[in-house]
Amino acid sequence: MEILAIGRSLFDLFFPMRCLNCDSVISQENPLCVFCATDLPFTHWNLDKNNLAYYKLKLLCKLNSAHSLLFFRHENVTQKLLHNLKYENHPEIGILLAEKTTQDLDLSHFDGIIPVPIHAKKRKKRGYNQIVPYAKSLSEKFEIPLIEDFLVRIENNPSQVFKNRESRLTSIQNAFSLTEKELEGHYILMDDVLTTGATLSICINLIHSKYPEMKLSVMTIACGV
Ligand SMILES: [Zn+2]
Incomplete structure (x- = not known):
C-alpha cells in the first residue's frame, strides 16, 4: 500500500x-x-421556447423546445471542455456535464434521445461520437432510450467551424440519412454545440420530411453567443 x-x-x-x-x-x-x-457559464435555461437556442432554430425548422447547458464563447471554459471532449479522448467530460444537466431538468417524459451522428471515419479516429457520453448518461438517468440507429451520417465533411451559415447549409444538406427504423412520439435531438443551427435544422427537416407529425426538441451542451 x-x-x-x-x-x-x-x-x-x-x-x-x-x-x-x-x-x-x-x-x-x-x-x-x-x-x-x-x-461554469451555465445558461440556467429551461427546456422551452424562451431562450436563444430556440430563437436560433425556429426560423430554420419546426421544433417544440430547446435547451443548452452552457454558453460558448471564443476561448472560454466551455470551448476548452468541448475541445477536450471531442478531440482529446475525454468522454468523462460528457458524463460530468450530464450530471450538471440533471440538477435542473427532467427528461423522463420524452420518448428517447437521438444523438446527431458523426461519420464512421471520424468516430473511428476519435474513438466515440462526442455527444454520446452526455446523451447516454441522460438516457440512463431518465430511463429513456438512446437511439443511435435512426439518423445516420453518410457524408464526411471537413470542419464546419469557419463557414458561414449559408455555406454550411449547402455543404451538409445531404450529409445525413434516415434508416428504416420507425419512430413516433416526442424525441430530443442532441448535439455538442449550437452555433448557426445549420446541422440541427437539417436533421430536423430531414426527420420531418418522413415523419411530419413527430415532435422534436433540441438539447446541446453549449450554445454560441
Ligand atoms: Zn481551473
Missing part, C-alpha cells in the same frame, strides 16, 4: 493532473479545478 502511495505521488510529481481551463494542478479525477468547476 505504501509503495503504491509513493508510486502515485511520484507519478503526480512528474505527470500532475491539470485543470483543463486554468492549468492549475489538481488531485482528483475531475477535468476542472474546484474554482473553474463552480464558475
Whole structure:
C-alpha cells in the first residue's frame, strides 16, 4: 500500500493532473479545478421556447423546445471542455456535464434521445461520437432510450467551424440519412454545440420530411453567443 502511495505521488510529481481551463494542478479525477468547476457559464435555461437556442432554430425548422447547458464563447471554459471532449479522448467530460444537466431538468417524459451522428471515419479516429457520453448518461438517468440507429451520417465533411451559415447549409444538406427504423412520439435531438443551427435544422427537416407529425426538441451542451 505504501509503495503504491509513493508510486502515485511520484507519478503526480512528474505527470500532475491539470485543470483543463486554468492549468492549475489538481488531485482528483475531475477535468476542472474546484474554482473553474463552480464558475461554469451555465445558461440556467429551461427546456422551452424562451431562450436563444430556440430563437436560433425556429426560423430554420419546426421544433417544440430547446435547451443548452452552457454558453460558448471564443476561448472560454466551455470551448476548452468541448475541445477536450471531442478531440482529446475525454468522454468523462460528457458524463460530468450530464450530471450538471440533471440538477435542473427532467427528461423522463420524452420518448428517447437521438444523438446527431458523426461519420464512421471520424468516430473511428476519435474513438466515440462526442455527444454520446452526455446523451447516454441522460438516457440512463431518465430511463429513456438512446437511439443511435435512426439518423445516420453518410457524408464526411471537413470542419464546419469557419463557414458561414449559408455555406454550411449547402455543404451538409445531404450529409445525413434516415434508416428504416420507425419512430413516433416526442424525441430530443442532441448535439455538442449550437452555433448557426445549420446541422440541427437539417436533421430536423430531414426527420420531418418522413415523419411530419413527430415532435422534436433540441438539447446541446453549449450554445454560441
Ligand atoms: Zn481551473
